Amino acid sequence: MNARFTSPNASLLEGGQNTDLDWRLIGTIDDIPAQGARCVKNGETTIAVFRTADDRIFALEDKCPHRNGPLSQGIVHDGCVTCPLHNWVISLETGTAQGADEGRTASFPVRLSGRDIYLNLKPGA
Amino acid sequence: MSRQRLVIIGNGMAPGRMLEHLFEASDAYDVTIFNAESRVNYDRIMLSPVLSGEKSFDDIVIHDDAWYASHGITLHRGQKVVSIDRDSQTVTSEGGITAGYDKLVIATGSNPFIIPVPGHKLPGVVAYRDLDDVQAMKRAAALGGRAVVIGGGLLGLEAAAGLKAQGMDVTVLHLMPTLMERQLDPAAGYLLQKELEGRGIEVRCGANTKQILGEAQVEGVELEDGTVIDASLVVMAVGIRPNVQLAQEAGLEVGRGIVTGTDMKTSDANIYSVGECAEVEGRVYGLVAPLYTMAKVAAAHLAGASDAAFAHAETPTKLKVTGVNLYSVGEFGDGPELEDVVLRDAKRGTYKRVILKDNKVVGAVLYGDVADGMWYNELLKSADCVEAMRETLIFGQAHQGGGVAADPLAAISNLSDDAEICGCNGICKGQIVNAIKDKGLTSLAEVRAHTKASASCGTCTGLVEGVMALTLGDTFAKKAEGMCGCTDLGHGDVRRLIVAKELKSISAVMQELEWKSSGGCAKCRPALNYYLLSDWPGEYVDDQQSRFINERVHANIQKDGTYSVVPRMWGGMTTAGELRAIANVVDKFNIPDVKVTGGQRIDLLGVKKEDLPAVWADLNAAGMISGHAYSKGLRTVKTCVGSTWCRFGTQDSTGLGIKLEKFMWGSWTPAKVKLAVTGCPRNCAEATCKDIGVICVDSGYQIVYGGAAGLHIQGTTELGTVKTEDEVIEIAGAMTQMYREQGFYLERIYKWADRVGYDTVKSVIFDDLESRRAYYERFVHSQQFAQVDPWSERVSGVDKHEFNPMAVFGLPNDTTVQEPAE
Ligand code: SRM
Ligand SMILES: Cc1cc2nc3c(=O)[nH]c(=O)nc-3n(C[C@H](O)[C@H](O)[C@H](O)COP(=O)(O)OP(=O)(O)OC[C@H]3O[C@@H](n4cnc5c(N)ncnc54)[C@H](O)[C@@H]3O)c2cc1C
Ligand code: SF4
Ligand code: FES
Numbered sequence: 001m002n003a004r005f006t007s008p009n010a011s012l013l014e015g016g017q018n019t020d021l022d023w024r025l026i027g028t029i030d031d032i033p034a035q036g037a038r039c040v041k042n043g044e045t046t047i048a049v050f051r052t053a054d055d056r057i058f059a060l061e062d063k064c065p066h067r068n069g070p071l072s073q074g075i076v077h078d079g080c081v082t083c084p085l086h087n088w089v090i091s092l093e094t095g096t097a098q099g100a101d102e103g104r105t106a107s108f109p110v111r112l113s114g115r116d117i118y119l120n121l122k123p124g125a
Numbered sequence: 126m127s128r129q130r131l132v133i134i135g136n137g138m139a140p141g142r143m144l145e146h147l148f149e150a151s152d153a154y155d156v157t158i159f160n161a162e163s164r165v166n167y168d169r170i171m172l173s174p175v176l177s178g179e180k181s182f183d184d185i186v187i188h189d190d191a192w193y194a195s196h197g198i199t200l201h202r203g204q205k206v207v208s209i210d211r212d213s214q215t216v217t218s219e220g221g222i223t224a225g226y227d228k229l230v231i232a233t234g235s236n237p238f239i240i241p242v243p244g245h246k247l248p249g250v251v252a253y254r255d256l257d258d259v260q261a262m263k264r265a266a267a268l269g270g271r272a273v274v275i276g277g278g279l280l281g282l283e284a285a286a287g288l289k290a291q292g293m294d295v296t297v298l299h300l301m302p303t304l305m306e307r308q309l310d311p312a313a314g315y316l317l318q319k320e321l322e323g324r325g326i327e328v329r330c331g332a333n334t335k336q337i338l339g340e341a342q343v344e345g346v347e348l349e350d351g352t353v354i355d356a357s358l359v360v361m362a363v364g365i366r367p368n369v370q371l372a373q374e375a376g377l378e379v380g381r382g383i384v385t386g387t388d389m390k391t392s393d394a395n396i397y398s399v400g401e402c403a404e405v406e407g408r409v410y411g412l413v414a415p416l417y418t419m420a421k422v423a424a425a426h427l428a429g430a431s432d433a434a435f436a437h438a439e440t441p442t443k444l445k446v447t448g449v450n451l452y453s454v455g456e457f458g459d460g461p462e463l464e465d466v467v468l469r470d471a472k473r474g475t476y477k478r479v480i481l482k483d484n485k486v487v488g489a490v491l492y493g494d495v496a497d498g499m500w501y502n503e504l505l506k507s508a509d510c511v512e513a514m515r516e517t518l519i520f521g522q523a524h525q526g527g528g529v530a531a532d533p534l535a536a537i538s539n540l541s542d543d544a545e546i547c548g549c550n551g552i553c554k555g556q557i558v559n560a561i562k563d564k565g566l567t568s569l570a571e572v573r574a575h576t577k578a579s580a581s582c583g584t585c586t587g588l589v590e591g592v593m594a595l596t597l598g599d600t601f602a603k604k605a606e607g608m609c610g611c612t613d614l615g616h617g618d619v620r621r622l623i624v625a626k627e628l629k630s631i632s633a634v635m636q637e638l639e640w641k642s643s644g645g646c647a648k649c650r651p652a653l654n655y656y657l658l659s660d661w662p663g664e665y666v667d668d669q670q671s672r673f674i675n676e677r678v679h680a681n682i683q684k685d686g687t688y689s690v691v692p693r694m695w696g697g698m699t700t701a702g703e704l705r706a707i708a709n710v711v712d713k714f715n716i717p718d719v720k721v722t723g724g725q726r727i728d729l730l731g732v733k734k735e736d737l738p739a740v741w742a743d744l745n746a747a748g749m750i751s752g753h754a755y756s757k758g759l760r761t762v763k764t765c766v767g768s769t770w771c772r773f774g775t776q777d778s779t780g781l782g783i784k785l786e787k788f789m790w791g792s793w794t795p796a797k798v799k800l801a802v803t804g805c806p807r808n809c810a811e812a813t814c815k816d817i818g819v820i821c822v823d824s825g826y827q828i829v830y831g832g833a834a835g836l837h838i839q840g841t842t843e844l845g846t847v848k849t850e851d852e853v854i855e856i857a858g859a860m861t862q863m864y865r866e867q868g869f870y871l872e873r874i875y876k877w878a879d880r881v882g883y884d885t886v887k888s889v890i891f892d893d894l895e896s897r898r899a900y901y902e903r904f905v906h907s908q909q910f911a912q913v914d915p916w917s918e919r920v921s922g923v924d925k926h927e928f929n930p931m932a933v934f935g936l937p938n939d940t941t942v943q944e945p946a947e
Contacts, residue, residue, distance in 0.1 A: 024932070024934060026931055026932040027931050027932060031926065031931055032926070032931070033669070033670055033926065034670065035644070035670035035671075036669075036670050036926075038926060038930070038931035039930045039931060040930060040931050040932045040933070040934070041930050041932070041933045041934065041935070042933075042934040042935040043934070043935030043936075044935075045935075046930075049931060052644075053643070053644045054643075067684070068685075068686075069686070070682075070686040073674040073677075073678075073682060073686075074647070074674065075647040075650065075651070075670070075671070075672075075673065075674075076670065077642075077644055077645055077646045077647055077650065078642055078643065078644060078645075078646060082646075082647035084673065084674040084675075084682050085682070085684065087647070089647070119932075121934060121935075
């Protein structure tokens with residue numbers, strides 16, 4: 001596998017666990033509305049791919065740590081998404097709940113090549 | 126004691142305050158006021174926000190008609206006094222009204238100074254002193270073009286910022302080398318100039334006006350150096366002169382102003398003078414704080430024997446231009462005995478300078494970061510020796526005594542009880558705290574009413590709220606919050622500023638109103654999106670990403686991520702055809718549950734998101750549109766069977782309900798709106814717990830409003846009874862529009878009506894046919910953009926991305942492992 005594709009989670013590479021890399025081209029930035037999200041289905045799992053106002057891309061499993069709310073349907077703001085069901089605020093980068101709430105959603109490494117978005121279907125740690 | 130006659134000449138801020146003090150202490154006088162201006166007493170300081178459009182005249186009235194009536198005051202408006210006869214103790218006005226006095230107060234304020242250059246009398250040359258000037262400026266601004274403001278002092282710069290906000294090009298001409306040289310040192314003046322230039326205001330210092338050009342109307346200004354600046358408006362704001370003519374003619378002692386003792390009595394013991402026209406111990410004043418002190422002293426003497434005496438105090442200067450922070454107090458010149466401590470931060474554009482004399486603070490000039498202004502002023506007043514904290518003095522109060530206070534309230538809690546919070550009204554922290562405790566005050570409005578703190582220029586509002594938060598604890602902290610963590614402005618301020626500053630996008634609001642977060646949050650963005658949609662119908666483009674999911678995909682999200690679909694059933698009526706179409710959709714898409722809602726229609730529950738467009742297409746095909754069961758907008762109009770079937774029915778309640786629903790569907794509102802029309806007072810459609818309800822009676826239609834039966838059960842309030850369906854429809858539209866324009870996001874009609882007053886709603890919507898009509902027409906106008914069925918829009922492809930996954934992997938035949946090319 002091409003070493004250029006460093007995961008945001010560097011330990012994956014250091015361990016040389018190439019089996020943890022499964023990069024897929026999912027589309028371009030323009031497919032996702034700014035401050036919005038789209039879903040990618042991988043078998044049973046739904047992954048929400050978010051685009052922030054400043055065109056950063058993040059991917060989280062589409063399941064709120066609270067009661068599995070579909071995060072892809074929430075409002076995106078300040079590097080976070082507010083869950084549509086009960087308003088927990090989840091960090092896009094780490095998947096952790098902000099403020100007083102506790103919990104974490106799996107996050108997936110994302111890479112940009114030009115405007116193309118590559119998603120690693122294996123979640124980060 | 127027989128009642129005495131008190132006559133006052135001039136109805137400005139100083140005598141207005143004097144009367145308040147006087148009425149508290151005594152009711153011995155029959156009061157007569159003559160005023161050259163034809164209006165009640167208003168807050169002259171706040172003319173700049175009126176000019177910029179941030180406030181209306183009504184917002185700045187200090188005493189309304191009712192106040193004069195309740196104190197039995199005779200107010201002669203538009204009656205300039207032309208003579209005082211001290212022998213017969215009478216005054217006479219231009220209009221020939223003569224009044225006798227036992228005591229007379231001269232409060233004629235000052236006149237703006239007009240430089241007598243050629244052309245100064247041309248139409249289009251105005252001063253900046255009263256509401257007439259503001260109105261003249263606003264009229265000129267409506268025509269566009271360039272305004273030249275002569276004078277770069279406090280008034281001139283406020284005028285310049287106001288005219289810029291009104292959309293004019295603006296040039297400020299200032300004779301001196303730096304702006305506001307009487308209040309700011311050159312360094313701060315320079316920062317201020319840069320800030321104004323950054324906002325598109327042209328500033329020319331060292332500019333000497335030679336003449337004003339134009340034939341029948343101002344066309345430009347020529348400077349001594351020959352430069353010509355085109356202009357359609359010239360504002361002269363070069364200074365004021367105490368208005369002493371009357372006093373002079375009456376033979377009173379006059380210097381720069383009308384000379385008084387520290388008891389505010391002129392050289393005639395029956396005549397007092399207060400305000401900008403008065404001269405005490407050789408000084409005249411142009412800011413309200415000392416004038417209010419004069420008012421208090423004069424009131425005390427009028428009320429009876431008193432030893433109250435006026436004493437000079439330094440008044441800090443602030444500029445009321447939104448976003449410009451400057452503060453100056455006391456001395457700031459250079460002198461051998463003066464020492465400076467200066468702190469500059471070029472990156473943040475801040476400048477702080479504290480001036481010491483014999484280790485005591487004698488002045489401070491702050492630009493950009495003014496949080497410590499009050500503290501320096503306190504040190505100045507107390508004349509404490511600051512030697513011990515010289516090293517850290519300039520860093521501000523939070524840095525004293527070691528701890529660096531990150532808590533914004535810490536600075537306020539450190540203030541002593543006699544630290545002055547409201548400069549205009551001379552109100553100290555202790556007075557506010559005591560008022561809150563003694564009188565059980567909980568809102569800013571109450572604190573203003575009882576203490577006057579922050580009731581004049583308003584720049585200390587944040588501090589007053591801070592004192593309230595400290596005194597009341599958490600109970601207040603919540604109320605003082607802005608819309609959300611991204612701004613300190615409340616919903617009302619934001620709504621007003623969106624209109625005043627013509628902000629037409631979410632990013633413009635965030636930029637202009639100085640949002641603290643980069644892109645807002647899930648609380649403020651939906652609110653802003655609604656405000657913009659409501660204020661600029663047809664112009665603002667709805668921001669889908671700022672909408673809650675239900676409104677974005679036009680269906681209600683359920684606990685498992687599926688959606689529910691509720692088509693409209695007008696007035697609760699349906700047909701076999703509609704029911705058949707619904708049944709077909711349920712079968713075709715395997716919809717798990719079908720339920721009759723509490724809103725007289727049918728809910729299809731558990732629809733998969735990707736099926737939504739196809740479900741809608743089928744419902745559309747049968748003539749059904751979105752029921753907006755998800756929206757902050759019109760939900761349902763419940764009806765009963767009414768006169769069509771019911772033996773008690775008095776009117777066609779079903780038909781009227783359908784008409785109302787067809788008229789009002791699609792409108793976005795601050796929170797949901799539910800209506801009901803019931804055929805008789807038995808009220809089977811539950812009209813008395815709806816946002817707007819109609820109860821049919823023999824003689825017509827009784828309209829009620831402000832009900833709810835959700836988290837809070839609230840019966841409606843009666844609006845009135847009308848004779849025709851058309852009137853019902855007009856009133857429902859007008860009331861909804863008033864609510865749309867004034868409501869805070871998520872505030873239902875009953876909460877809005879509580880806030881603005883049920884009487885107000887009734888007088889605007891029911892009693893005043895003209896204003897009812899105007900609101901109705903604005904509602905109709907905005908409906909033409911709102912009545913688009915969101916379902917058919919999406920069926921035809923709008924927001925396709927919402928309903929389709931971006932990519933699908935993991936299917937049995939998925940073998941693609943993608944790698945980007947080198
Ligand atoms: C479906 C329905 C219950 C039912 O099965 O009958 C219902 C369902 C919901 N109601 Fe309701 N309400 C329904 C009639 C009512 C009524 C009765 C009525 O309208 O006559 C009330 C009390 C009347 C009132 O509004 O004052 C009512 C008071 C509420 C409230 C409390 C509102 C309040 O201001 O206190 C909420 C919460 C909210 O809006 O924030 C709410 C919210 C909800 C939400 C939207 C909860 C949510 O956010 O997901 C539910 C959506 C379920 C869905 O997907 O359809 N629902 N809800 C009814 C739909 C009516 C319709 O046809 O549109
Ligand atoms: C645009 C603007 C902004 C300001 N901003 C601030 C600020 O931020 N902070 C601050 O402290 N101060 C500010 N001021 C100054 C403050 O408004 C004045 O100091 C204060 O209003 C003066 O009060 P007064 O009662 O002496 O006179 P005024 O309020 O001027 O009242 C005098 C009244 O007497 C009437 N009158 C005059 N002659 C006669 C007559 N012969 N017969 C009958 N009536 C007569 C006039 O029509 C006028 O209505 C500002 C002033 C202006 C114009
Ligand atoms: S009462 Fe309304 S909000 Fe509560 S569970 Fe029932 S439908 Fe949902
Ligand atoms: S499921 Fe996300 S907040 Fe409850």
